[in-house]
Amino acid sequence: MIIFKYMSFMTADKVIENNSIGFSSLEDLNDPFEGAALCYEASEELTSNVQFNAHFNNLSRKFALLSATRNPLNSLMWSHYGDDHRGVVLGIDANVAGFNDTECCLIPSNYGDVIYTNQIPRNRFPTTSIEKIRDSVTCHSTFMDKDYSLYKNSFLYKSMEWAYEEEVRVVKNISGDERTRYAKNFFENESGNWKKEQFQGRPLFCYQLPKESIKYAFLGAKTYKNISRLDVDKLDYDSRIQSWKDRGVIIKNVRQANDSWNLEVKS
Numbered sequence: 001m002i003i004f005k006y007m008s009f010m011t012a013d014k015v016i017e018n019n020s021i022g023f024s025s026l027e028d029l030n031d032p033f034e035g036a037a038l039c040y041e042a043s044e045e046l047t048s049n050v051q052f053n054a055h056f057n058n059l060s061r062k063f064a065l066l067s068a069t070r071n072p073l074n075s076l077m078w079s080h081y082g083d084d085h086r087g088v089v090l091g092i093d094a095n096v097a098g099f100n101d102t103e104c105c106l107i108p109s110n111y112g113d114v115i116y117t118n119q120i121p122r123n124r125f126p127t128t129s130i131e132k133i134r135d136s137v138t139c140h141s142t143f144m145d146k147d148y149s150l151y152k153n154s155f156l157y158k159s160m161e162w163a164y165e166e167e168v169r170v171v172k173n174i175s176g177d178e179r180t181r182y183a184k185n186f187f188e189n190e191s192g193n194w195k196k197e198q199f200q201g202r203p204l205f206c207y208q209l210p211k212e213s214i215k216y217a218f219l220g221a222k223t224y225k226n227i228s229r230l231d232v233d234k235l236d237y238d239s240r241i242q243s244w245k246d247r248g249v250i251i252k253n254v255r256q257a258n259d260s261w262n263l264e265v266k267s
Contacts, residue, residue, distance in 0.1 A: 001094045002215060003109055003168055006081035007224060009230045012088035013240050016214060016247060018207040020094070020195065023064035023172060026056065026155070029204040035059065037121045037157035040151075063106055064205045066099075066170040068092070072218045073254065075262040076164050086226045090253075091216030097209050099170045104191050107151055107171035114156050116163040125150060127227055174205045209258040217244055219254045221263065 005021065015021055024035045040051035047178040069077060082089060093102050100110040155171050175193065176187030185196050193208040223230070227237050245251060253266040 001093050001110065002091045002101065003099070003158075004068060004072040005068050005090045005092065005220075006064075006077050006087065007090065008083040009085045009232075012090055012217060013244075016217070016244050016249060018206070019209050019214070020068060021209060022197075022199070022204040022206050023049040023066050023170075023174065024202070024204060025064050025174075027060040029067070031064075031158060031162065033159065035154055037153040038056070038125075040123055040125050040248040055154070060267070062173060062175055063155075063171050064174045065155060066171070066207070067106075068109070068168050068170070069165050069166050070168055072216075073265070074164065074166065074259065075263055078254075079221055080265070082220050085220040085221050085222040086229060087186060087223070089216075089218040089220075091218070092213055093208070093215050094170075097210065098192065102136065105170055105172055107169060109170045110132055110167055111120055111148070112169040114158050114161045114162070114165070114167040114169060116158055117151070117159050121153065121157060125153075154155070212248055214249055216249075216250050216252055218254050218265070221255050224253075 005015075007015070031219055035052075035056050036051055038055060040046075040048050040055075042048045068106075071077070072091065078085045078087070078089075081087075092099070093110045098104050100235075149169070157168060172191040173188055173189055174191070176194065176196075187194050187196075191207075195206045195208070197204050197206060224237075227234055230237065232240065241251060254263050255266045256262070257264040
């Protein structure tokens with residue numbers, strides 16, 4: 001199964017060169033309502049908000065997710081995440097990358113389709129304690145059927161306004177040696193090998209991909225026509241593309257289909 005990630009040309013070059021892809025915590029995503037479907041029954045001791053905040057904060061510090069999609073030819077996605085059609089969409093083999101491995105993912109990609117709704121689901125989970133919330137997050141790092149509803153509500157519900165993204169997510173444990181999202185820059189855990197970097201003032205957890213995980217690079221319809229805006233000259237651009245090919249990445253060119261608003265892969 002191939003999943004796709006939209007990005008700028010220079011980011012794609014870095015991803016292919018380093019053979020790693022960035023995961024982000026819930027609280028660092030661009031939707032301020034991430035996790036809103038996580039809802040607990042109130043009790044005399046704990047309000048719903050107190051339980052939600054405790055669980056959300058723990059989730060954000062113990063796990064990170066990769067936002068991908070199943071469609072490399074979505075014009076809106078190219079505009080919003082593909083540098084105005086000047087960027088790249090990378091096609092990643094989810095099986096080779098380990099993204100369908102239930103032993104390494106809290107939510108594998110084959111369970112990670114985002115669910116879009118007009119109303120926030122309010123299927124409340126039973127009242128718990130702060131200690132149990134902390135323990136449940138700490139103990140889990142692999143996929144478990146019995147807890148899928150809890151983590152589905154935590155990571156996979158979004159407003160219908162986002163449905164155009166056709167998003168699929170992979171959720172992994174990012175606890176390092178110090179058991180915190182602020183662990184040392186390089187660390188290894190049961191989810192894989194990681195490097196923590198700073199990106200636009202927030203932590204980005206770069207997961208080391210197994211070899212040959214990146215199968216395709218789709219070049220945006222305006223990529224070649226706007227080389228000067230990519231901060232590279234033509235020789236540098238051609239050299240980078242050749243380097244991708246040398247690594248086994250298949251290059252595909254995207255263009256607008258004749259007499260249509262749709263995009264297609266140039267034959």
